[in-house]
Amino acid sequence: MGYYLAQVNIGRILGPMDSPVMAEFAANLDRINALAEGSEGFVWRLKDESNNATSIKVSDDPFIILNMSVWRSIDDLFAFTYRSDHTAYVRRRGEWFERMKEHFLAFWYVPVGHVPTVEEAWERIDHIRTHGPTPYAFDFKKRFTPEDARAFEATRVVGGEEK
Numbered sequence: 001m002g003y004y005l006a007q008v009n010i011g012r013i014l015g016p017m018d019s020p021v022m023a024e025f026a027a028n029l030d031r032i033n034a035l036a037e038g039s040e041g042f043v044w045r046l047k048d049e050s051n052n053a054t055s056i057k058v059s060d061d062p063f064i065i066l067n068m069s070v071w072r073s074i075d076d077l078f079a080f081t082y083r084s085d086h087t088a089y090v091r092r093r094g095e096w097f098e099r100m101k102e103h104f105l106a107f108w109y110v111p112v113g114h115v116p117t118v119e120e121a122w123e124r125i126d127h128i129r130t131h132g133p134t135p136y137a138f139d140f141k142k143r144f145t146p147e148d149a150r151a152f153e154a155t156r157v158v159g160g161e162e163k
Helices: 020-037 074-082 086-091 118-131 146-156
Strands: 003-012 042-045 064-071 105-111
Touching: 003 074, 003 118, 020 042, 020 086, 064 074, 064 118, 074 086, 105 118, 105 146
Parallel strands: none
Antiparallel strands: 003 064, 003 105, 042 064
C-alpha cells in the first residue's frame, strides 16, 4: 500500500474575508490555489463550490480558517511552500492572520486514495500541540517517513486503547 502526505494549517484571520484587511489575501486565493494544483506532487485540496476552503466552518470561532491538502511527498509540499510564488504569502502571513502561540500546522500520512477529513485534521493539530512532533503528526522541522508512522501506529493502539 502506498502513502501520501496530508497537511493541515489553520489560522485566525484578522477580519472577515470580505473586509479591507483581508482584501489582498482574498484576491490572491484563486491564483495561489491554482499554483498549488499545478505544482509537482499535488494530489488534492479541501475546497467548496467557491473553489477555496475559507467558507467551510471548521470551528465555533468564525475567524478560524483551515487549509488542507494532500501531496505525493513532503519534499513536493516543501517546494510549493518555500520555492514558489506561495513563499511571499507565507512571509506576509502576519498581515492577515493573528500570530499563533501553538502549533498551527500538522502533517501525517494517508493511504493513497484516502481523502482526509476536517475532524482528522483537528485530531492531528491537537496531537502535535499536546505531544510535539511524532510520526502521528509532524512538521517540516521534525520529519517522519510512512514507515515511522506505521510503526508508531502499531505501538500506539493496543486492544482498542491508546497507550
